[in-house]
Amino acid sequence: MAALVLGTLAGCSSDSGGKADPTAGATHKAAAPVRLPVPDGFATETGWSTSASPEATDAEPGSSGFPLVAVAPTSGLVIQAAADGSRVRAFALASGKTVWTFTPKALTGVRAGVFVQEGKAGEKVVLARQGKTSGSGLSTSRRTTTIDVIAADSAKKATAAHHLDLAAPDDTAASFTATDSGILVGPVTDGVHEKAVAIDAATGAERSVQKRSVTVSGCGSGSCSVQASPAFATSQGVVSAFQQQDGCDQWAEGGTPCTYGFQVGDAWNSTSVAPSGMHVGIPLAVTGPYLVAAWHTSDTQTDPPTLSAPKRTILAVHDLSTGKIKAQVSCTSADAITLQPGSAQSSIHRSPNGDFLVSGQVGFDLSTGRGHCFTSTASTKGIDLTAVADDGTAYGIVHVVDDTEATSLYGRLPIAQDGTDTPEHDSARVSLRSGTATALPAASEVPVYVASGGHGVFRTRDVVAVYPGS
Structure with a gap:
């Protein structure tokens, strides 16, 4: 690929570092598509694109990290989080229309990640953030890990069905290990947790999980x-x-x-x-x-x-x-x-x-x-x-x-x-x-998701683009 390189949908971290976030504007809308160099079979003259924030390397390689873009396939949505965790926006995959936005409680020094999970209650969007509370008034600033769970089929102004605030010790570098059906929060070493908090996106329930005894043969x-x-x-x-x-x-x-x-x-x-x-x-x-x-x-x-x-x-x-x-x-x-x-x-x-x-x-x-x-x-x-x-x-x-x-x-x-x-x-x-x-031809981008109707979702370091099949 060219200098615009694919950022994985699961396995990244981000820190806004004080820079302006191109996804954070309240009036931001999906624009006419940027024509990325993509494989034959995708129509780059149609579709849509929007600005994206780069996703920096996760502190714990191998975990699912801090992605800023995810796809909700059943709902037909592309989900995008601002790098500073201040906003989540859901775009219709086919049209680029903004379906809903979500604004969480403010934190500072945020690393944010967004995930999509599927369960009996339908698709849930999970916004996971590490940061600090403001420390306004008589309250002192403290480190925290927050989890907000939003229904993928939310209305225009989405609200969190569940909000979790997990105290984060100053000496602990927690990470998120997320799949499409569960999430663990806790420090990761060589792909495993000594202990973690398991989150149920459907109910918002949390429970501690630690090492367990397993009987093996041989x-x-x-x-x-x-x-x-x-x-x-x-x-x-x-x-x-x-x-x-x-x-x-x-x-x-x-x-x-x-x-x-x-x-x-x-x-x-x-x-x-x-x-x-x-x-x-x-x-x-x-x-x-x-x-x-x-x-x-x-x-x-x-x-x-x-x-x-x-x-x-x-x-x-x-x-x-x-x-x-x-x-x-x-x-x-x-x-x-x-x-x-x-x-x-x-x-x-x-x-x-x-x-x-x-x-x-x-x-x-x-x-x-x-x-x-x-x-x-x-x-x-x-x-x-x-x-x-x-x-x-x-x-x-x-x-x-x-x-x-x-x-x-x-x-x-x-x-x-x-x-x-x-x-x-x-x-x-x-x-x-x-x-x-x-x-593929030199500098070709590749999709991170291909929908049943043929639309391809492409993610570079500063663009998210969706093109229909040609």
Whole structure:
């Protein structure tokens, strides 16, 4: 892509830094479209666009971070938050018309993120902010994390159905780990929380979640208990990840291999659904009724699991409620990319018809159970997938290996940072039916969402644009 680089819809942070926010004007409206360089199949002469604020790198790579743009697919809305958290605006995806706006209680020094969650009560927009209260009057200023939940089908002047104010200790750098069905608030290390607050967007209820004891099989001659840390929340409960250290052979000297694994709520754990011969399972992401996990054998437990060569890794789509594998594919990569709990959450998307799914560098045809790898080889570069359409056409950014932690994490999309000269990225179009990949013209932007009617949503460092299919 050109100097305008895609900012992921989930996995970013932002701080206004005292600069004027282009999204904050009360009379702001979607304008005639800026004509970005996009793939064939999108009509850039029609549609709409609006200004956007750059999304800076999240302090905790691998978490879902602080995105400023999200899509509510059922409601047909593009949701945009101001960088300073002072306003949320919902645009009709097809027309760009402002459907509603939301103005939260004021905070200072804000980092804001906006998410869309789906439940039985319909789509909810979640505005998550870190900042400080004003300290006016007799009240002292204090750090806080606030959560505002707004119904996606709100009227013109939206109000929060639920408002949560969570005290934030001065020595704690909290983050948000959000999926389309749950949110955790708390410090993140290597993709997991020591402890966190789980938020139910439907009810506004909050509860504390911490490490839990999980029983795993294969500990020598029997079972043993391990401590599992919360990674992300789903409709089936919190997914917790663990690393077995006792009752196993950590040095691959002929004993029972140690296990990396995970527990999904109280429903199932990875040891009961692991593919044959796979001792390591990492929960990468969740969307709707599916969880994507990475599986492979392990020689030792001294290093984090990686997607590399020549050892093969199985990427699988599991039924979230039962653990049953719905689709899978075996992959290798010429790049050593760390597999971390939740690291592919920012890149997981289903096609609107539900037939296809992408996450990280793999894509699946759920109707056939087949998957395709778009990982690197000795002669080709990997592709980080960003969106998939109803016909199985997916788009992505050519993976760039550099010294940043973000590029070493599987599934993490590149983020456009404010005040930096972001390098150009190449991009590609792939078919999840055939597994073929085609390079796009230089400087092409790729969509972050493709609607059932063909509209593509594009996000650069300072523009959000929506173009109809041509």
